[in-house]
Amino acid sequence: xxxxxxxxxxxxxxxxxxxxxxxxxxxxxxxxxxxxxxxxxxxxxxxxxxxxxxxxxxxxxxxxxxxxxxxxxxxxxxxxxxxxxxxxxxxxxxxxxxxxxxxxxxxx
Amino acid sequence: xxxxxxxxxxxxxxxxxxxxxxxxxxxxxxxxxxxxxxxxxxxxxxxxxxxxxxxxxxxxxxxxxxxxxxxxxxxxxxxxxxxxxxxxxxxxxxxxxxxxxxxxxxxxxxxxxxxxxxx
Numbered sequence: 602x603x604x605x606x607x608x609x610x611x612x613x614x615x616x617x618x619x620x621x622x623x624x625x626x627x628x629x630x631x632x633x634x635x636x637x638x639x640x641x642x643x644x645x646x647x648x649x650x651x652x653x654x655x656x657x658x659x660x661x662x663x664x665x666x667x668x669x670x671x672x673x674x675x676x677x678x679x680x681x682x683x684x685x686x687x688x689x690x691x692x693x694x695x696x697x698x699x700x701x702x703x704x705x706x707x708x709x
Numbered sequence: 710x711x712x713x714x715x716x717x718x719x720x721x722x723x724x725x726x727x728x729x730x731x732x733x734x735x736x737x738x739x740x741x742x743x744x745x746x747x748x749x750x751x752x753x754x755x756x757x758x759x760x761x762x763x764x765x766x767x768x769x770x771x772x773x774x775x776x777x778x779x780x781x782x783x784x785x786x787x788x789x790x791x792x793x794x795x796x797x798x799x800x801x802x803x804x805x806x807x808x809x810x811x812x813x814x815x816x817x818x819x820x821x822x823x824x825x826x827x828x
Contacts, residue, residue: 646818698746698815
């Protein structure tokens, strides 16, 4: 049940694109297409923004996209906006759930 | 709209016990698998426990195995977490979280309840 590895922080300017990586092992990301991403603003509950590697729930902006290659999943946010500033967590769902350590996105 | 409301958090001494509750509404609770996820102050998310829709399948994180017990009452649309032998490192906001039935992810979260373990 080791946590997935994410960078502690990333930053970008409004309008730019950023990518957050999430690295696991053959037991989680490498062996599963059940990778999801969550956005969490300070003091709020997490919100699902990507499921099954690259799918967006209804109502989530198409500026958010996901992908996976081997043991690494990625979240890309295009056209950065101020309200995107938040913590982002990846997750892999096998028989249980494992989360990444989280990445703080700063919009400069 | 699905809603999850946690309660039962508070201050407890090390070695003590606490029981968290999660009241579900806006969906057919008995049809969904559920989780508890926690977040220590300033830290990331940590999955704690999972329970199947009919309680026949239950999983725990190694960090809480043998100390915490998850349960549910489908007639009362409620999820519970009995926490015993609490430690300082159990201090966290505890979230009740619903698994999607359409895909493998948590699709709804409660607002969380804070548990503080301190003498």
